């Protein structure tokens with residue numbers, strides 16, 4: 180039987196990824212903060228390649244690159260991002276952009292293919308200026324006032340200044356046209372070890388977890404560290420430390436299989452060794468894709484706090500400061516990625532949630548969305564040692580292109 184399937188060109192995909200790695204190289208990775216010179220050169224690199232896929236390229240007023248077509252038929256949007264974390268890896272972002280470019284190059288000119296793939300590189304996914312500003316702008320979630328308020332976390336410049344410096348000030352921001360796309364597909368490195376340790380090639384993302392964040396405050400009594408006997412102290416710092424340990428002891432009984440929790444910044448007030456801290460505060464984060472699990476854990480957190488307060492030494496207040504919204508990936512997209520994996524990756528795929536945030540969670544608010552992961556060597560990411568085996572990159576590209584083709588046929 181003749182093979183009429185359209186194939187990704189693995190060598191071309193690898194060459195493109197290495198070309199992007201050559202812009203803003205840092206050690207074995209890259210350093211491309213949003214609106215830096217290497218970031219802008221990467222956007223231009225993409226804009227120059229999009230016509231190879233029959234796409235018209237434009238960079239909009241927030242730094243999104245969009246490749247669009249006038250071809251009739253269904254259209255699938257695909258992409259990721261091109262800026263990096265500081266001094267980070269070469270695949271986080273570019274992998275998904277190059278896969279999207281490759282899918283467009285293979286599918287768009289083919290007279291037998293149905294519809295077309297349109298390509299996006301979303302600006303500032305890595306959050307140098309905000310949170311998913313590029314993709315959120317596209318779905319209509321960013322106001323001009325939001326941009327006025329945005330500042331570079333690496334320095335002092337405002338987003339307005341940065342946009343002016345790179346020549347994007349005054350340009351219109353591209354907005355999603357309702358109904359234009361059948362959905363959004365994004366590929367990404369896993370940034371974890373599930374695929375590698377399982378000998379798997381493809382992660383079929385089921386959901387992108389929501390992030391819930393808390394400020395937990397402890398109030399005791401500030402006093403002299405030399406003259407206050409241990410048995411009468413009301414040490415807010417000690418109460419905080421015990422609370423951290425208690426969380427780790429008690430959360431597992433009520434958490435889900437992939438729930439994660441992390442204590443971030445801890446501060447003691449005053450933070451001096453000769454003073455018993457009267458106040459202490461910790462920032463605490465929980466991630467899961469099931470709000471019911473979070474509700475259980477939040478109830479537990481509050482009951483633990485109440486129990487400590489009831490003992491009378493220190494009072495504990497739990498304040499939720501961020502409420503996560505998990506994004507569910509579309510069921511048809513998941514099935515299609517799985518079916519493409521069974522043909523092109525020997526079925527070595529697994530369904531899994533994403534513990535990290537991605538632009539797909541933003542696109543999922545207005546259209547069906549799906550994601551696939553390729554293995555990360557050693558699970559390393561946000562570090563210049565981030566890497567994926569060439570064979571896995573090529574397999575991922577093949578599964579990605581086949582998934583696009585099948586989605587457009589449906």
Ligand SMILES: [Zn+2]
Pocket residue numbers: 260271272304367
């Ligand atoms: Zn990324």
